[in-house]
Amino acid sequence: MKTKNRITVGWIKKAVVVLAMPAFFMPLAKSQDVALKSNLLYDATTTLNLGLEIGLAPKWTLELPANYNPWEFSRNRKLKHWAIQPEARYWFCERFMGHFMGLHAHVAGYNIGGLKMFGLNENRYEGYLYGAGISYGYQWILSKRWSIEATVGVGYAYLDHAKYPCEKCAEKIGDFTKHYFGPTKAGISLIYIIK
Incomplete structure (x- = not known):
């Protein structure tokens, strides 16, 4: 378990560095080149989130969002996680306006369980x-x-996690992997254009 905690802290440090790097380029930004954003759907799940989107070319931007949920709720319910999901976007008209298509990657660490609404009330899952x-x-x-x-x-x-009964201090049931195909992104974001 200690190894997973070290990996989690390591990934969080890397995510902070990646998200802070664009700040060095902000002084070079022109009109409507940088935006700060918050996903209101994540806010509804008590997940702290902040995104930075940077203009790269007239029709291209790079979005760098990060999410973190450290909370544990009553009856051992939790949706603890951290995630980064960078995305390159192509805008059909001009950036920061209208339709766009994106290509994103994602990496996350999670410790979730006890949540009836997601079908996770029987067990707890901890992994990446x-x-x-x-x-x-x-x-x-x-x-x-x-x-x-x-x-x-x-x-x-690709999910790699350990499975536990939902009770606190329970012994691990086992280690599992899973290949998932389906929804990977959803958002209604409030955006503030910096420059």
């Missing part, structure tokens, strides 16, 4: 996932600095 997918979205301009965006995506994820 890696994968990629494609997405489609649309962004509406609300004002000079504010926008709202809706996006959905599908793809693949």
Whole structure:
């Protein structure tokens, strides 16, 4: 178990470095080249999240979102996780406006269980996932600095986790892997254009 905790901390440190790197390039940014965003769907699940989107070319942007949920709820219910999901986006009109298609990768660590709404009430799962997918979205301009965006995506994820009964301090049932194909991204994001 200690090895998994070290890996989790290592991945979080790498994610922070990756997400902080664009800040060094912000002084070079031109009009509407950088945006901060928060996914309201993640907010609804008590997941802390922040995204940075950077203009790369007239019709291309790079989105760098990060999510973190450290909370444990009553009756040993938890949706603990961290995740990063960088995405390259192609905009059909111009960046930060209208329709776009995206290609994303994802990596996450999770410790979830005791949640009836997700069918995870019988067991707890602790592990990692890696994968990629494609997405489609649309962004509406609300004002000079504010926008709202809706996006959905599908793809693949490889899950590697340990399975436990939901009771606290229970012995591990076993180690499992799973190949997942299906929805990999969903968002309704509030966006603030920095530059």
